[in-house]
Amino acid sequence: MEKDVLMISFSGGRSSAYMTDRILNTRWDGEVVVCFANTGKEAPETLDFVHACDLHWQGKVHWLEYDALTRFREVSYETASRKGEPFEALIDKREYLPNVVWRFCTQDLKIRVIKRFMMSLGHKHWTNAVGIRYDEPARWAKTRAIGERERWDTWLPLVDWRITRPMVLDYWRAMPFDLRLEHYQGNCDLCFLKGRNKVRRLLLEQPELAAWWIRQEEKVGGTFRKGLSVQRFMDLIRTSPALFDYEDPDIECFCNSD
Numbered sequence: 001m002e003k004d005v006l007m008i009s010f011s012g013g014r015s016s017a018y019m020t021d022r023i024l025n026t027r028w029d030g031e032v033v034v035c036f037a038n039t040g041k042e043a044p045e046t047l048d049f050v051h052a053c054d055l056h057w058q059g060k061v062h063w064l065e066y067d068a069l070t071r072f073r074e075v076s077y078e079t080a081s082r083k084g085e086p087f088e089a090l091i092d093k094r095e096y097l098p099n100v101v102w103r104f105c106t107q108d109l110k111i112r113v114i115k116r117f118m119m120s121l122g123h124k125h126w127t128n129a130v131g132i133r134y135d136e137p138a139r140w141a142k143t144r145a146i147g148e149r150e151r152w153d154t155w156l157p158l159v160d161w162r163i164t165r166p167m168v169l170d171y172w173r174a175m176p177f178d179l180r181l182e183h184y185q186g187n188c189d190l191c192f193l194k195g196r197n198k199v200r201r202l203l204l205e206q207p208e209l210a211a212w213w214i215r216q217e218e219k220v221g222g223t224f225r226k227g228l229s230v231q232r233f234m235d236l237i238r239t240s241p242a243l244f245d246y247e248d249p250d251i252e253c254f255c256n257s258d
Ligand code: SF4
Pocket: 039, 098, 103, 105, 106, 109, 187, 188, 190, 191, 192, 193, 253, 255, 256
């Protein structure tokens, strides 16, 4: 592989943190840029983990967010949005909600934010390392396809290294810090790509999470999930807590991180 500029997409999950840690501990002949794109709807524990990783890597992480005027802004652990501000600004600008079919939140809050940041550094082409694992084959082709349309080549180091989820978990068990989240709590808290059983659990445990999503749906007059508003979801599980308590896999996307 050509040793050009390497951009690491650090999602804030354990797998991509493992990937980043291993790359940073390896000699890379070119420049290495580590980017974390914050949507504002990440769990506080994700931001704490990114911060702990950043300290461990001696300040390598660029904390980035969508900005409706300047397209992106660089923030820090201290100044990162925690109330969904970048995500809400995007919805306000588009006057539309992302959904399963049109996932512009992934595109605009993460992929384009990082792309614009890299271009602001003067880079015209780079290699993009993404933390998709060897045991996630359904995600390999889709992730590689994004790079084919863009100005980067996609590299999936965890696939090359045959890294699976148990290996990642073992790694973090041996580290002095870890992500303090369960598998259903990562990414944007009530992401519409999460299985309904995950959202049910989150809403039963943290009903306060619903307010932001309900506000966006009411403002735009639409729903993130076809035919099921967040308010209706809340009302249904309030009256029938066992509803949606069945296996309902997530819909795969660029954001999924555990
Ligand atoms: S985690 Fe879900 S809601 Fe958040 S940016 Fe990704 S697809 Fe959109």
